[in-house]
Each structure stands twice: as C-alpha cells, then as structure tokens.
Amino acid sequence: MTALNLDLMDPKSFADGVPYEHFRHLRDSAPVSRGTDTDGEPLWHVVRHRDVSAVSRDARTFSSSPTTMTSIRKVDPSPPIITFLDGAEHTRVRKLTFKVFAPARLAALRAPIRGIVDSLLEEARDKGEFDLAEDIALRLPFEVLLELLDIPRQDRATMLGWARRTVNLGDQEYGDDAGPNPFQQIHAYLHDFAHHRAAHPADDCFSLLLDARLDGAERLGLPDRLTPDEVGLFASTLITAGIETTYCSVTGGVLALLDHPDQLARLREDRGMLPSAAAEVLRWVTPVTHFARRAVTDTEIAGQPVAAGEKVVVWYSSANRDERVFTDPDRFDLGRTPNPQLSFGGGGPHVCIGNGLAVLELREFLDGVADLLPRLELVEAPARPETNFMNSVKHLHVRLH
Ligand code: HEM
Numbered sequence: 510m511t512a513l514n515l516d517l518m519d520p521k522s523f524a525d526g527v528p529y530e531h532f533r534h535l536r537d538s539a540p541v542s543r544g545t546d547t548d549g550e551p552l553w554h555v556v557r558h559r560d561v562s563a564v565s566r567d568a569r570t571f572s573s574s575p576t577t578m579t580s581i582r583k584v585d586p587s588p589p590i591i592t593f594l595d596g597a598e599h600t601r602v603r604k605l606t607f608k609v610f611a612p613a614r615l616a617a618l619r620a621p622i623r624g625i626v627d628s629l630l631e632e633a634r635d636k637g638e639f640d641l642a643e644d645i646a647l648r649l650p651f652e653v654l655l656e657l658l659d660i661p662r663q664d665r666a667t668m669l670g671w672a673r674r675t676v677n678l679g680d681q682e683y684g685d686d687a688g689p690n691p692f693q694q695i696h697a698y699l700h701d702f703a704h705h706r707a708a709h710p711a712d713d714c715f716s717l718l719l720d721a722r723l724d725g726a727e728r729l730g731l732p733d734r735l736t737p738d739e740v741g742l743f744a745s746t747l748i749t750a751g752i753e754t755t756y757c758s759v760t761g762g763v764l765a766l767l768d769h770p771d772q773l774a775r776l777r778e779d780r781g782m783l784p785s786a787a788a789e790v791l792r793w794v795t796p797v798t799h800f801a802r803r804a805v806t807d808t809e810i811a812g813q814p815v816a817a818g819e820k821v822v823v824w825y826s827s828a829n830r831d832e833r834v835f836t837d838p839d840r841f842d843l844g845r846t847p848n849p850q851l852s853f854g855g856g857g858p859h860v861c862i863g864n865g866l867a868v869l870e871l872r873e874f875l876d877g878v879a880d881l882l883p884r885l886e887l888v889e890a891p892a893r894p895e896t897n898f899m900n901s902v903k904h905l906h907v908r909l910h
Contacts, residue, residue: 517554517824518547520581520679520895527798527900529839532556532827541813544822548580552801552820553810558831558851560811561823564802565855568595571802571821573859579801579822582679582898584692588738590746592859597729599858605721605735606743607862609657609714615865618657622870625652626877634881634909638888641905642760645874647676650755653870658744659713664698668748671695676753677901680894695748700741707737715740751863753899754796758852758871760902761794764891765841766882772843777879786843787871792850793841794900798826800854825851826900884909 515522515531522528535542540557555561564571574595575586586593591602608614629648633639651672655665674691706715718740726733735743766773776786801822804815815821828851830838835845853861861867891902 517544517822518552518579518581518897520897523798523897524893524895526893527795527826529826529830532824532830533832536827536831536833541810541815546580546820550580550820552579552822553813553815554822554824555810556824556827556831557811558828558834558849561825561828561851562855564810564821564823565851565859566857568599568858570804570806570808572805573599573802577800577802577859579799579820579898581896588742590742591862592746592750597731601723601726601729601731602735602739602743603858603862605723606718608717608721609747610862610865612865614657615869618653618866619869619873621656622653622873623877625649625656626873630877630881638906638908641763641907642756642891642902643673643904646756646759646763646905647673647752649759649870649874650752650867653866654748654751657714657866658699658747659711659715660702668695668698671698672748672752675749676756677894677896677899677903679896679898680903682894682903692745692749696741696745699744699748700738703737703741703744706740715744718743747863750861751866753901755867755870757796757899757901758791758794758867759874760891760905761796761900762790762871762875763878763882763885763905763907764902765790765793766879767885767887769841770883772841773879773882776843776875777883780876780879782843783872783876785846785848786875787868788848788850789841789843789845790871790875791852791868792829792835792845792848795826795829795850795852796900797852798898798900799824823855825855828855881909886910 515528535556540560542554544552544554546552555564572595573593576593578584594602629645633644651669671691671694703715707719710716718735723733776782799822801820804817804819804821806817808815832838853864885907888906888908891905894901894903
C-alpha cells in the first residue's frame with residue numbers, strides 16, 4: 510500500500526499508531542483530499558493547520574449538525590448534545606453552561622485536583638506494579654468530574670464502572686454489546702439527578718446550571734433557561750467528552766516522557782516549564798484525532814471546491830505536526846513556544862469548553878508524576894485499541910524499580 514492510498518477511515522490504518530508519515534505526504538501534495546466514510550459516504554480530508562482552523566472557525570458554512578462524528582463512532586444525535594448544535598441554539602447552551610468552567614470555579618478545583626493526583630500516585634506506588642491507564646489515567650478525570658458535578662459520594666463507584674466501559678469503545682476487549690449501554694446508564698442517572706435537583710435545589714453544580722438565565726434569549730425565540738432534561742444531557746456529555754480525552758493525554762504524556770528522558774530531566778529541574786510542557790504533551794498526543802463538519806453551501810477549502818451537503822473531516826493529529834506552523838514538528842520539546850496546538854479544536858464556537866480544566870489536570874498530573882517517572886519502567890509495550898478516532902492505549906502496565 511503506498512502512502513497516498515491509505516484509508517484514514519479504516520481503524521486498521523492506525524493499528525501501529527497515528528500514520529504521521531501519510532499525513533505529512535497529504536499536507537505536501539493533497540491538503541484537501543477525497544475519502545470515503547465506513548458507511549460509504551464520500552468526504553473530504555483536511556490536513557493542514559491553517560485549513561483545519563479555517564473550517565472550525567467558519568461555523569456558518571461548516572455545520573456541526575446533525576453530528577460531528579464520522580461513522581466509525583456513531584453517537585445518537587437525538588436529542589442533540591452541545592457538540593451537534595449550530596448557531597443561536599448552540600450559543601444558548603454554551604452560555605448557560607459556561608459558568609461550570611468559570612475561572613473562579615476552576616481555581617477552587619486546583620487543590621482538590623492535586624489531592625486526587627497525589628492519592629492516586631500514592632496508591633499506585635504502594636502496589637509497586639500497576640496499570641497506569643486504569644489506575645490513574647481513567648480515575649483522575651473521572652474523580653475530577655464527579656467533584657466538578659458534585660455527584661453524591663455513595664453513587665461514585667457505580668458511575669466509575671459505567672465510565673470505564675465508555676473508554677476505548679469499539680475495541681473488542683471493551684465492547685460488551687450484549688450488556689446495557691454505559692452511555693445510556695450514565696445519562697439515565699444524571700437525568701434523574703437533574704430532576705431531583707430541580708425539586709430539591711442545593712448549593713451545587715446542578716443547581717447552578719438549573720438557575721442560570723440567559724439575557725435576550727426571548728428575542729431569539731429561545732428559552733432563557735435549561736430544563737432538567739437539558740442539564741442531565743449536558744452533564745452526561747461532560748462525562749463522555751472529559752474522561753477519555755484526558756485519559757489519552759495522561760497515558761500518551763507518560764509514554765512520551767519515558768521515551769524522552771532528556772525532556773523529563775528538563776521538567777524535573779524546572780517546574781516553571783509546566784505550562785509549556787502540558788501544551789507540548791497535548792500537541793504530541795492529540796487525543797482526539799479528528800472531528801467532522803458538513804458544508805451548508807457550496808464553498809471551497811484551500812482552492813478545492815466543496816459542495817453543499819458534503820462532509821469535511823478536520824484532522825487535528827495532522828495539523829499539530831504541520832511543518833508550516835511548527836519548527837521541527839516531530840521533535841518532542843517541552844519548552845516549545847509558541848505552541849498553537851489544535852488538540853482542543855481549531856478555534857471557533859465549539860472549541861473545547863473543558864480546555865481550562867483539562868490543562869489544569871494535566872499540569873497537576875505532570876508535576877506529581879515527574880518525580881516518580883525515573884523509577885518507572887514499562888512491563889510490556891502498550892497495545893492500541895482499534896480506533897482511528899482517539900490516540901489511545903488499552904493498558905499501561907508499569908513497575909517501580
Ligand atoms: C485533553 C483533554 C481534552 C481534549 C483533547 C478535548 C478535545 C476536544 C475537541 C477536539 C473538541 C471539539 C472542538 C471543535 O469541534 O471545534 C472538544 C469539545 C468539547 N469538549 Fe473537550 N477535550 C478535552 C477535555 C475536556 C473536558 C475535561 C471536558 C469537560 C469536563 C470537555 C468537554 C467538551 C465539550 C462539552 C465539548 C463541546 C463544546 C461545544 O461543542 O461547544 N473536554 N473537546
């Protein structure tokens with residue numbers, strides 16, 4: 510198979526890792542190229558940083574409705590989650606929910622996040638040999654989100670069981686098609702909890718969401734508040750959007766640091782590097798490889814005509830290695846500045862709403878793990894799940910020496 514006819518929609522094309530060489534080839538010779546989704550629908554692959562940004566920012570031309578997923582990981586688009594909304598409907602939900610991530614709330618979470626990082630690392634240290642993916646990378650964002658959402662303590666273990674089954678979806682090892690759908694279980698729980706909070710308000714995240722009001726909503730013919738159903742749906746979106754992504758940045762970050770001891774040594778010497786280190790880990794790993802949009806009018810991308818109705822796939826994994834933007838893009842450099850990485854999206858209205866939280870988690874994790882890493886060794890090379898959507902690993906078995 511030559512580099513140019515690799516099928517990017519086939520998860521097997523990612524079996525040995527993200528096909529960076531193929532993306533480089535495309536950036537050079539076919540920056541907007543034809544492809545086919547697994548359901549047979551023709552689509553366009555967009556691989557340069559500038560074009561990924563332009564498509565993401567032009568939400569009038571490139572719609573997120575009815576879905577931004579490619580067919581390999583379908584998510585039922587009804588009722589539409591925030592990710593699949595356009596225009597005023599999207600702005601309404603975004604503004605009404607943004608309070609959850611307000612700077613003051615995030616600042617207050619910093620100490621609890623550090624507490625979670627330290628206790629997970631201590632537990633792992635006591636074991637001596639552990640699966641960093643399951644024991645830390647999964648539990649960190651999960652426990653942080655339960656804290657953010659103020660989920661009652663007695664229900665957290667059940668939620669963790671469900672959340673575990675939403676990671677690496679599509680891979681045989683995790684798939685249990687016969688069992689109840691974990692997304693539906695999470696959604697049902699949070700939906701009921703939102704209704705409970707509507708009847709019994711408290712000083713917590715759900716009440717904050719239920720109390721929020723949007724000025725000027727009536728002018729747009731839209732409700733000025735979220736219903737309990739919408740609050741339950743938004744909270745479940747956070748669980749699904751916030752866990753697996755952070756999981757990948759933690760596992761991928763650890764692997765990158767183990768592979769680059771010189772960079773680990775730099776970080777250990779100078780913790781002032783944590784902000785640029787977190788950004789570089791995000792660029793290097795690019796947890797979400799791509800999302801899709803749909804052109805609503807005839808348009809063009811970098812001179813390539815795109816017809817109304819056609820699907821466009823924006824590849825963050827490629828944009829983050831674009832040599833037109835990043836000097837020596839295949840070098841892992843924790844001091845890289847500037848670092849306009851697109852791991853949270855290419856900008857525009859849908860850019861990751863949880864990016865501040867994700868960065869906070871990653872910085873605290875890198876700070877906590879930096880002193881442990883020189884004593885860690887891989888027990889076996891981590892296997893990749895079968896997916897072209899997340900840059901993930903299944904397990905990360907490590908031992909202390
Ligand atoms: C390293 C971690 C993360 C990565 C790499 C990541 C990546 C992304 C990307 C690529 C998008 C789509 C942007 C676009 O379409 O333009 C997105 C959207 C979103 N993310 Fe994240 N994310 C991360 C963590 C989180 C966390 C921690 C949360 C919440 C707790 C979160 C919640 C969301 C939500 C709700 C959206 C949809 C926003 C909208 O459509 O307006 N993400 N994220």
